[in-house]
Amino acid sequence: MEPSLDWRDQGVKVISGDHLDTNTAQTPGMSRAAAITHARTGASKLWAGTVTIHPDAKTGAHHHGDLESVIYILKGKARMRWGEQLEYMAEAGPGDFIYVPPYVPHQEINASPDEALECVLCRSGMDPVVVNLDIEPIEKPELVFWVDSIHSAPEDCAGS
Numbered sequence: 001m002e003p004s005l006d007w008r009d010q011g012v013k014v015i016s017g018d019h020l021d022t023n024t025a026q027t028p029g030m031s032r033a034a035a036i037t038h039a040r041t042g043a044s045k046l047w048a049g050t051v052t053i054h055p056d057a058k059t060g061a062h063h064h065g066d067l068e069s070v071i072y073i074l075k076g077k078a079r080m081r082w083g084e085q086l087e088y089m090a091e092a093g094p095g096d097f098i099y100v101p102p103y104v105p106h107q108e109i110n111a112s113p114d115e116a117l118e119c120v121l122c123r124s125g126m127d128p129v130v131v132n133l134d135i136e137p138i139e140k141p142e143l144v145f146w147v148d149s150i151h152s153a154p155e156d157c158a159g160s
Helices: none
Strands: 031-036 047-053 069-075 077-083 089-092 097-100 106-109 117-123
Touching: 031 117, 047 106, 089 097
Parallel strands: none
Antiparallel strands: 031 047, 047 117, 069 097, 069 117, 077 089, 077 106
């Protein structure tokens, strides 16, 4: 028979928003703060925290190794660029989710000149992998829309 767990100390954890850990991997142009880590909660398969990008700011190009990332936009307007030369672009606003696959070079941009971009970030692993890249982005990226069998392209989908 398995020993019973102490659910009080090994069960649900609530991390207060004003007690996040800023001692985590950073990318120029953004501030990350960790909420869910192994050290803080005992999590073993994911990392979660917040990201803030100041008005009119952008990160440097980077990727997160073999980790998958999900970004949920709380406030502001995000512009994502990705690809070998950051040649693709999409935008997201409050309530939108962004998925970033492993090893994809990308850049987060705050598309607002006067409002901070605030997001929740979740990753598929515990390691704080941030590989900053020296990429010369192309001048005009291609605007990409999510299109599938139930989501059609916007009517004026002329692109970038």
